[in-house]
Amino acid sequence: MRVTFGQSEAEWVARARAGDGEAFARLVETFQVPVYNLCSRMLGDAGEAEDAAQETFLRAFRNLKRYDPQRPFPTWLLSIASHYCIDMIRRRRFLPAPGEDVPREQEPADSGTGPEEALAIRERSDRISKLTRGLGPQERAAITLHYWYDLSYEEIAEVLSTSVGAVKSRMHRARRTLAERWREGEPQPALVRGRHNEPSAV
Amino acid sequence: MSHQPFEAWLLMRDELTPDESGRLRAHLDECGPCAALAGALEEVEAEFRTAESLRPAPGFTARWRARMEGASERRAVRQAWSALGLMAGMAVSLLALLVAGVLGSPADWAAGGLRTLAGWIADARLVWGLAGAFVGSLPEPISIASGMALALGLMAATVGLAGAWFITMHRFALPVHRGGVR
Numbered sequence: 001m002r003v004t005f006g007q008s009e010a011e012w013v014a015r016a017r018a019g020d021g022e023a024f025a026r027l028v029e030t031f032q033v034p035v036y037n038l039c040s041r042m043l044g045d046a047g048e049a050e051d052a053a054q055e056t057f058l059r060a061f062r063n064l065k066r067y068d069p070q071r072p073f074p075t076w077l078l079s080i081a082s083h084y085c086i087d088m089i090r091r092r093r094f095l096p097a098p099g100e101d102v103p104r105e106q107e108p109a110d111s112g113t114g115p116e117e118a119l120a121i122r123e124r125s126d127r128i129s130k131l132t133r134g135l136g137p138q139e140r141a142a143i144t145l146h147y148w149y150d151l152s153y154e155e156i157a158e159v160l161s162t163s164v165g166a167v168k169s170r171m172h173r174a175r176r177t178l179a180e181r182w183r184e185g186e187p188q189p190a191l192v193r194g195r196h197n198e199p200s201a202v
Numbered sequence: 203m204s205h206q207p208f209e210a211w212l213l214m215r216d217e218l219t220p221d222e223s224g225r226l227r228a229h230l231d232e233c234g235p236c237a238a239l240a241g242a243l244e245e246v247e248a249e250f251r252t253a254e255s256l257r258p259a260p261g262f263t264a265r266w267r268a269r270m271e272g273a274s275e276r277r278a279v280r281q282a283w284s285a286l287g288l289m290a291g292m293a294v295s296l297l298a299l300l301v302a303g304v305l306g307s308p309a310d311w312a313a314g315g316l317r318t319l320a321g322w323i324a325d326a327r328l329v330w331g332l333a334g335a336f337v338g339s340l341p342e343p344i345s346i347a348s349g350m351a352l353a354l355g356l357m358a359a360t361v362g363l364a365g366a367w368f369i370t371m372h373r374f375a376l377p378v379h380r381g382g383v384r
Contacts, residue, residue: 025263025266025267028262028263028266029262029263032257032258032262032263033255033257033258034255036256036257036258036262037255037256037257040256041256049256049258050258050259050262050265053258053262054262054265054266054269057266058266058269058270058273061270121254124249124253124254125253125256127249128249128250128253131246131249143250147247147250147251148250148253148255168214171213171214171215172210172213172214175212175213175215175243175246176213176239178242178243178246179239179242179243179246180242182242182245182246183238183242
């Protein structure tokens with residue numbers, strides 16, 4: 001999903017920056033799905049994702065004056081959401097929150113879908129959530145931004161306020177973990193962790 | 203058999219030259235672990251790329267509006283309480299200084315207080331005399347009107363200042379639906 005940003009959205013951003021609350025409400029309406037999807041993929045919990053997405057828009061609204069119009073608005077929003085979710089995941093370590101081990105019911109992708117389709121979507125969502133559970137917050141953010149938003153390493157580095165080298169390293173680690181977890185979930189024997197962690201196993 | 207650099211190529215997903223692609227294909231034909239890694243990665247990526255975007259429950263924007271209003275109310279109340287706390291703190295500090303001064307040397311404090319009071323009384327008398335002289339210097343009909351206007355103006359200014367303070371505190375401290383700031 002490549003988040004598009006047209007002329008009308010740019011106009012709403014300009015109006016919102018001038019203090020028009022209604023224009024910002026239209027931006028919320030337009031970008032709620034990409035922001036919510038990012039939060040949901042990172043946090044793995046519908047309630048927490050809703051809270052994080054709402055907080056993202058609240059922070060964006062409060063900091064509109066600091067937004068640089070030269071930068072794509074969706075990238076700025078995704079950056080706020082990513083940082084907020086990373087903080088949430090880090091904070092979980094210190095809180096006895098329900099967290100990821102007991103995921104709350106995930107909502108269907110589209111309210112217009114039938115029950116069977118909704119069930120399939122939910123199952124897939126749970127599967128992906130279990131798969132990404134072993135990743136660190138930064139790795140999870142990089143993977144989500146790359147596969148769901150088609151962002152390049154350079155764009156991910158900008159969103160996460162880090163270097164391209166750090167993004168590459170995280171993607172490398174994350175892919176290895178994901179492949180191992182994927183294989184562990186299958187009937188055939190899992191990859192031998194030690195062999196692939198060694199730089200030149202023989 | 204060495205897995206490098208093939209494993210790194212698989213995990214980085216960088217663009218490979220035709221020669222590198224050929225070498226990777228040849229390695230995957232011979233190396234079981236790397237072939238398993240490549241297969242698992244392809245399946246994971248397919249799973250991610252074909253997954254639907256999750257949407258929030260209907261009414262997200264309305265919930266955002268309500269949340270923003272709630273946050274604004276809380277912020278306004280917090281600001282009002284902070285201002286009140288600051289004023290109360292300053293009043294308590296002044297009171298404490300006063301009490302400390304009185305307890306430290308009551309005679310000096312009493313003498314100083316009396317001197318200050320005498321100074322204020324002298325200032326008030328001076329101002330009163332100047333105002334009387336100014337009003338008295340005006341022609342008769344104007345001086346009466348000026349005196350009344352001055353008294354009324356002072357009263358109006360006092361009432362206006364008190365009203366402005368009350369309205370400001372009311373607007374900042376009370377929630378939006380009860381007339382507070384939006």
